[in-house]
Amino acid sequence: MKLARGVDVVRKRMSKLFHVNALKRSSGAGAQSMPEVECEWVIAYRTAHGFCCIYRGVPIDFRTMFDLQIWVEEHNVRTYFIGS
Incomplete structure (x- = not known):
């Protein structure tokens, strides 16, 4: 399935581009006080x-x-x- 693999590649590139992991780590303390949608x-x-x-x-x-x-x-x- 080229489409499924391509979507995974796009998702990984977008998470690197938007620094998703860094945002998750930095918002770890605030997540306890505010429910995440x-x-x-x-x-x-x-x-x-x-x-x-x-x-x-x-x-x-x-x-x-x-x-x-x-x-x-x-x-x-x-x-x-x-x-x-």
Whole structure:
């Protein structure tokens, strides 16, 4: 599965880029006093026929940006847009 391996590579590169491990360590003391809201990230990008996002390794197609935004709200996820 090239797609699943590619998603793992993107996830690792994004965590290095955003210094996720350093943020987790530095916020360790504050996490005890404030409950953490678990929210998954999805990768979204524009296609020739609309939009697509990768959710748990599965591509999901949308016709409009509005459809994507509604889906994001329903699934309580955050989007990371790739491209322009």
